[in-house]
Amino acid sequence: MPRLTARERREGYQREYAFQQRHGKPFFPNAVFHDTIVSLIVVALIMGLSVLWYVQFGAIPTDPMAERTGGLLGPAYEAKADPGVLGYHPQPDWYFFFLFELLRIFKTPQLLIVGTIIIPTIWMVLLIGWPFIDRNPDRRLSRRPIALAIGVMVPIVLLTLTFYGSKVPAEGGAASTEPGAAAFAAGACSTCHVLANAGTAGNVGPVLDEAKPDYATALALITNGQGAMPSFKATYTEDEISCLAGYVATWSAAVGTTPGPGAATAKDYPASCEKAGGLFAGTVSSAAGP
Template sequence: MKRGKGMKFVGDSRVPVRDTKNIPKDYSEYPGKTEAFWPNYLLKEWMVGSVFLIGFMVLAATHPAPLERIADPTDSGYIPIPDWYFLFLFQLLKYEFAAGDYTVIGAVVIPGVAFGALLLVPWLDRGKERRPHKRPIGSGLMLLAVAAIIFLTWEAVDDHDWEAAADQGEIVEDVEVDTSAAGYEVYQSQDSCISCHGGDMLGGAAGPNIFASDYDADEVMDIIVNGLNDMPAGQFEGSDEELQILSEFIANDGQDPDNGSGAEDDEE
């Protein structure tokens, strides 16, 4: 005898009659289409969640988050990059219909509509079937979302200059710059220098660490005037005397050449 089949119940006048229309039917009446939430369904969810949790823990242990140098608020050329799971939104903001005057559309409207549609799937597709091909609305929205995320993520990875991104955040050896030196004051007055090499002179998105190379004062002056590689010429705005002071300051690794601290450090 099946559960709940062929059984007769005897009423008792002392027990009030209750409406049983809201009581769900027995699982045996839907063979292969449903199952008990506890423990069958919940156990499967826990097993799948455990596999993903272990996978993320392994990735976090074997590939720790990369660290970059200390943030420099004066480095206007620094381009921040989001984590990989937000790259598709980062790429979306590069298109004309979602950037510039239409940034709100790319940052709020399109993601809001997309994620809102996914949240409404249970109400848009209320079919009892569990097979994907029997639920075209829900399956279609999910496939569209997955395809869009994969495409935009791929485009973001392919278009971005990852070498420049690594250089702009590279951790460099700390250099104690003498902020009281005349050369430092000259450097701070040069907006073109700061925009490329950063306010701390340790490099930015467009320029390297100023103290990374062993140039003497004359070589530094020649580079400032005539440029080098991607560095354009004629960017210095100042007198010849200021150019000389800045060149000696850079050649002396950020120290005032008059006090000889840089030479003493080298000898040590």
């Protein structure tokens, strides 16, 4: 079929428009009536789901911290927040999962603005401006390869980011009884790092069992920070920092009760943990810091 010229397409559109003006159905009341019916169906569906959700509620639990169970549509409410929980992994609503994943990708302070401001802003500008950028009136996909490619790639990227952003970090195991383990698991370290000996399953920073830092490296990072990792010299004492550094160096990549390859570099461990006391020494008192 020969491709129509712009003039032929315009004339064809004008003929179709004139025909619809003479024989087509008016917007009011026809289209308004149809839209009203569809809107009422949607409202009725939402109300029906709400009633179904309500009638499936379980009994009000006697424990005020417990969850009130429900049916297929979920519980009436979940258990109340417990400020004593140390291993909580916050997540946004599902429609922000793609941004949540962008924060994981661009997690260093230097790149954080890329994932939080630059990329979303570019996306919104393109979304608003695309009708003005692509002025091609042809509706056939074969003649709109750029629009077709963008229309396919954008949902794929968003769905992929949403899928990975929805992944809840794996639950860690129990911390060992080694000096420094309880403090590592109870502090900010557990939020970011995976360390098998401490039973932590963070998903932001490096996996320490793979990084295997020696004592000097761990001490410098905890003291001064680097990249997305903040400095903790204002949070912990020197003995506490030395304890954590020694613990990380000793038990990263440990096999059972056999210390890891960095154990030989931790000269002050576990003596520094005994000086620090509390959770650092393995007792039940509170650790300093977050």
